[in-house]
Amino acid sequence: MILETVLPSGVAFFLGFSGLTVGFIRWLGFLSSPLSAIFVWLTLSVALTILIRPFTRKYLKGERSFKFADEDYEAIDQIVDVVEPVNDTDNSGRIRFQGISWQARTIDGTIEAGTKARISYRENTTWIVEKADPNSESSFITDRELTK
Numbered sequence: 001m002i003l004e005t006v007l008p009s010g011v012a013f014f015l016g017f018s019g020l021t022v023g024f025i026r027w028l029g030f031l032s033s034p035l036s037a038i039f040v041w042l043t044l045s046v047a048l049t050i051l052i053r054p055f056t057r058k059y060l061k062g063e064r065s066f067k068f069a070d071e072d073y074e075a076i077d078q079i080v081d082v083v084e085p086v087n088d089t090d091n092s093g094r095i096r097f098q099g100i101s102w103q104a105r106t107i108d109g110t111i112e113a114g115t116k117a118r119i120s121y122r123e124n125t126t127w128i129v130e131k132a133d134p135n136s137e138s139s140f141i142t143d144r145e146l147t148k
Helices: 011-028 034-051 053-059 071-075
Strands: 079-084 093-097 100-106 116-123 126-131
Touching: 011 034, 034 053, 071 116, 079 126, 093 116, 093 126, 100 116
Parallel strands: 100 126
Antiparallel strands: 079 093, 079 116, 093 100, 116 126
């Protein structure tokens, strides 16, 4: 039952409680054979786990947290460095995003290496980028600032 403080699931508590109950019943003298004590413990453990555990989980809820885990959504509008020239004809261009070099393509025109680009969306493993507006660059966290 002490294990329940480390691994909270309810099952360890019910197994321990069943053991204490069977021990008390044996102490009273109602269960004399070890085989009947094992049978009663097993039956009581299964019954408590199946019948009472849903109620305890409903009223004694544990901690839960939720985080939106869509990396593409979080990447939209991020300013990145262009590592290799990005064009609109193929996926040969590369950007550096979150410390990793990724394939990139632009919708129109070409973005030269060494300049900044803004992520628009992703197609499979290729980021679709557009040329970053130098005036709005300060409002976004750049990849270089993330690695500091």
